Structure formats: C-alpha cells, structure tokens
Amino acid sequence: MVELDRRTLLVRGGLASGLAATGAIIAGCSNSEVTNNAAAGAGVDAGAGEGASTSTANADPADTALRDAMVSFDGDHQAGITATSHAVLNLLGFNLKDFVGKKEFANLMRLWTADARALCTAETPAGSLEPEMADTPANLTITCGLGERVFDVIGASELRPDWLRDVEAFDRDKLSDEWAQTDIVLQICCDDPVTAGHAMRHMIRAGQDYAEVAWLQQGYGHAYGAGAKGATMRNQFGQLDGTVNPRTAGEMDEQVWIDEGPEWARGGTSMVVRRIRMNLDTWEKLDRNSRENSIGRTLDNGAPLTGEEEFDEPDFDAVDKYGLPTIDRNSHIARAQAPEGEPEEHMLRRAFNYDLQPDYAPISETGFVADDEEISGTDVQLSNSGLIFICFQKDMTKVFEPMQRRMDEVDLLNEWITHIGSAVYFVPPGVKSGATTGTFWAETLLDAVG
Numbered sequence: 290m291v292e293l294d295r296r297t298l299l300v301r302g303g304l305a306s307g308l309a310a311t312g313a314i315i316a317g318c319s320n321s322e323v324t325n326n327a328a329a330g331a332g333v334d335a336g337a338g339e340g341a342s343t344s345t346a347n348a349d350p351a352d353t354a355l356r357d358a359m360v361s362f363d364g365d366h367q368a369g370i371t372a373t374s375h376a377v378l379n380l381l382g383f384n385l386k387d388f389v390g391k392k393e394f395a396n397l398m399r400l401w402t403a404d405a406r407a408l409c410t411a412e413t414p415a416g417s418l419e420p421e422m423a424d425t426p427a428n429l430t431i432t433c434g435l436g437e438r439v440f441d442v443i444g445a446s447e448l449r450p451d452w453l454r455d456v457e458a459f460d461r462d463k464l465s466d467e468w469a470q471t472d473i474v475l476q477i478c479c480d481d482p483v484t485a486g487h488a489m490r491h492m493i494r495a496g497q498d499y500a501e502v503a504w505l506q507q508g509y510g511h512a513y514g515a516g517a518k519g520a521t522m523r524n525q526f527g528q529l530d531g532t533v534n535p536r537t538a539g540e541m542d543e544q545v546w547i548d549e550g551p552e553w554a555r556g557g558t559s560m561v562v563r564r565i566r567m568n569l570d571t572w573e574k575l576d577r578n579s580r581e582n583s584i585g586r587t588l589d590n591g592a593p594l595t596g597e598e599e600f601d602e603p604d605f606d607a608v609d610k611y612g613l614p615t616i617d618r619n620s621h622i623a624r625a626q627a628p629e630g631e632p633e634e635h636m637l638r639r640a641f642n643y644d645l646q647p648d649y650a651p652i653s654e655t656g657f658v659a660d661d662e663e664i665s666g667t668d669v670q671l672s673n674s675g676l677i678f679i680c681f682q683k684d685m686t687k688v689f690e691p692m693q694r695r696m697d698e699v700d701l702l703n704e705w706i707t708h709i710g711s712a713v714y715f716v717p718p719g720v721k722s723g724a725t726t727g728t729f730w731a732e733t734l735l736d737a738v739g
Contacts, residue, residue, distance in 0.1 A: 306339070331729075344703070345698075351407055355399055355428075356426075357426065359410060359429075360426075362405070362406045362409045362410060367718070368719070369432030369718065370530075372511050374511070374522050375430070377478065377510075378506070379489040380477070380506040380507070380561060380677060382474050382505075383503060384471050384501055385439070385500050387658060389500075391444055391735065393499055394735075397500065398433075401475075401496060401729075402433075402720055403415070405488075406720075408487075409429045419487070421484075423484075425483070426479075429477070430479070431477050432478075433474070433476075433716070434473055434475075434476070434560045435714055436453075436471055436623075436713070436714055438472050445738045452559055453713060453715050454684070456713060459697040462711070463699055464696075465710060467710070470713070472500070474712065477489050477492070506710075510522045510642070511523065521599065524567075525569055526569075527580070528586070546683070547684075548573075548683075552733065552737075553733035554715070554718075555718060557715060559685045560682050561678075561682075561685050562678070562711070564643075564711075565677075565706050565707070566673075566706065566709050567674055568704075570671050582701070585616045585617065585623055587601075605623060605626070620700075621701065632687075635688065635690045636688050636689060637682070640676050641676070641677045642677075643677055644672075644674045647669075647670055647671050681716070685713060
C-alpha cells in the first residue's frame, strides 16, 4: 500500500522533485571510478559489526570486497558507460504509454533517477519494502538512454540529433521486431545476479504508471572479482571482445562523449544496441587456425597474428613466407579498420554473451537456420547463443555505420554471425547531486524545451 500511494502522488507531480532532492544527498561522489569499502580503508570486516548477518561476518574477504563494491552514481557522465565490464547484464527496452507527455516523462525521469541512485549506493529506494535486497551493490550501475520518439513526446522534435534514427539497413541483417527500437532503454549491469535482478524488478515496478517493457535482453560477461576487473571480455567464439576500446579519460573524451552542439547533450553519447546470433555449432567444427584467421587475432591472448600481445598494433602489410598477407584482408579486424586516408573510427564496446534454449531448427548449407528443410540426424542447431553488442560513440553515423557497412560487404566472420536486433539511443549526460539543474536524467534536455 505504501508503494501504491507513492506512485499515485508521483503521477500528480507532488513528490517527484522532493524525491530527486532526497536521492541526491545519498551518493556524495562525483566520479565514476569503481570503489569498495575494503580498498577505501574501511576494512573487509567493516560490515561485520553489530547487526551484520552471519553470511557477511563469515564471508571470504575477497567475496566481501566484491559484494560491497560501489560505482559512484553522480558525475559528468552516466556511470554504466565508464565503469569496467560487469558479470551480469539486464537490458530493458521500454515504450512510453500513450498518455505520457513532457510532464509525465519528467516525473518518470525524476523517479527513476532517485531510485537508481539509491540502488547503486546500497540504499533502499523510497517506498520499497525490500531493504535487504539493496545491501549488496556489487558494482551495480543503471544507465538510461532515450529513443527518437521521446523527443516527439516531450515536444522537442527540432532538438533531436540527426543521428538518432534507425541504423541503416544492411543486406545481411535479419532483424526481428522482437528486438526492435524502443522509447527508452535501461542498462542494468552488476557483478551479482540477485542484485541485478532486484534492480530490474524495482525499476519496472517503479515506472509502471508511465512505461511498459517491450523486451528484456539478458547477458553475462566475466566475474573476475573487484581486484581483477578491466580485463577484456571473451565471447562465445573464444575471442577477446573489446581490445581496441578507449582506456584513458583522454581517449574517452576523444571518442565517446559528445562535446559539441547544445549544452544539454554535452557529456552524453550515442548508444547502439545490436543483438547478434552466433552459430556455435558450425564454428566449433573449425580448426583453430581457421578460427584465428577469420578473426585476425590469436584466441589465447588476443594478439594480432603479426604480434605477441593483445595490445600490439596489427601490421596489415606483413606477409608470410609464401607472400600472402599474414592477416587476411577479409578478416574481422582488417574489415573493422577504416580505409587508408579516411578518418579512424573509434567506439567503446560493451558486449555480453547470451544463451537461450536450443531451437533444434535445421541447418542450411550456409550454416544458418533453414525454414524449408526437414530435421534429420544431427543437422540441427544445438545452440541458440550470441552477443548483445552495445557500443558508445559521439555519432553512430560516423562510427558504427561505416564500420558495419564494410563488414556487411565482406567479413570472414559473417559465415557464423547474423544481426537479429537493432536499436539506437541518446544517453543523456550524468547527474549531479546538490546542483540546481542536471539532478535527474534528461533534466537539461527538458529545460531546453522550456
């Protein structure tokens, strides 16, 4: 009953700004660096005092450090972009209800921002009856992105960035409406699946008066532990995914954050979500050399075929003893490179693996599911797996699209991958506690509408 009363009041706008102000006091941090109580000097036993649970008091110190680890919510940019990779992803696509206008959208953003801040800082959101579910932050981040229709809903069509539209159609795409564009996306990342699940349920429940879930995409990465985070994620092909990501604040400024145009957009970014099905059945029949030749890198440490270590620069001019290119011109990394004389294309990749139950559909001669073949013997899909590929850049039309256009034309990996979902979002800049504006997601955009 407490929850219902709170939501009713928020619909009328009575408590919305107060909740944002209250939530703004909670975090008290201004950057997006990963911290945890043990590293900050609180000690691994800090949570084992009076009132501590038996499981916390007896927990392994390393486990406790990871469980208590927090990513600062407030800052110039949304923390779910700058934080290192996570073990769990719950990616939620929402569509706004028909009655929602600027006022209702503002209420939703105030509410969601306050609740996300609380959840990410191990606090209980106002109105929640589950305080014990919020005490394990485990590097939880919640990131909000806006689809193109939001600008129409709030009366800001003329402010919509030119790049905020569907990704251009590619010949090899087999996009499904099941994973299509939505009005809003919430990217919930964490190193604890229970915390991630609770955060997802809470945000769905909190926004139910204004928005409905259109799809949920769940994925996973590596759970290295707090002390070893930052290592490159490995996908289901065995490939290290994200080697060429920006790794310094300067590179992020250069490649990811919007720094031109209207003030309300600066510090934000362009977010592309692609769902990619990977045919593991035929991939796993390849010998190791064929797999590495398709990628252009070794599988063990991700080094280019012309190098020794993951971050060595690939030499695309090198040839083998037969005079053939050491890195195949049609390999994945070769096709991802901008042609000589054209501007380099850089993005931040955040990829997560997914698995669903095998659909046991027949496999065609090309290795993909064939609708008109009879199932016989072992010629069926034994997997239904892939990648939730998320990337961030200043302008997806200048980075993602030209890169994907080249790979759509030819890429040795195309034999084993199919793009089945696509969406594009504007991710507003971060929020700041104690400020006069920019205290909740998209507030500066709403202010610009007037």
